[in-house]
């Protein structure tokens with residue numbers, strides 16, 4: 001399986017953020033997107049997630065499900081937690097389980113977890129029957145993250161995934177990300193911190209803005 005972006009050009013609010021960005025990412029590998037504030041990291045992730053249409057360019061998943069868009073084979077873990085405060089923690093997760101269809105490909109073998117099991121894995125099993133409004137910021141982050149475990153999808157798009165997490169949760173998140181890579185998944189993550197990922201390629205957005213050739217921006 002291979003995620004391919006060709007000549008991606010993204011405009012926001014009528015202004016060009018970047019142009020002609022190309023990269024490819026193999027199963028089991030993470031693309032770590034770096035660069036200063038405002039360079040376009042979130043815009044790239046939102047475009048891969050189908051939330052911002054590209055002005056130009058193509059995104060495809062070789063070896064994925066042909067009849068599905070790439071974003072239907074991806075989870076987007078962004079800045080907003082997508083948590084309904086009036087529902088319980090478990091109800092929130094059950095909603096996402098029924099809303100998101102799983103996506104399976106031969107290269108990707110992650111097993112799904114039942115909702116309660118996913119909450120327990122993330123250390124918030126004891127909050128399952130509380131209204132989600134009672135959760136702390138870090139616990140809401142973990143609830144949001146639990147969506148990725150109940151519905152297997154090969155691509156994880158993660159924008160600043162460690163924000164609001166304490167050290168223990170950060171290590172746990174890295175374990176989950178590395179397990180996803182070991183199962184054959186792909187991760188594209190924007191981050192300002194060093195993440196100890198097993199197999200990662202760095203995409204320097206600053207270089208990408210000035211050098212359209214993919215070899216110039218991947219290291």
Ligand SMILES: Nc1ncnc2c1ncn2[C@@H]1O[C@H](COP(=O)(O)OP(=O)(O)OP(=O)(O)O)[C@@H](O)[C@H]1O
Pocket residue numbers: 012013014017035036037038039040041042043044190
């Ligand atoms: N909804 C929007 N409407 C108009 N312009 C936007 C919108 N969202 C982002 N932009 C602009 O697009 C550019 C890239 O923003 P983006 O959020 O992708 O940067 P980033 O690299 O993720 O930044 P940060 O590190 O601060 O999160 C910025 O100039 C920003 O002002």
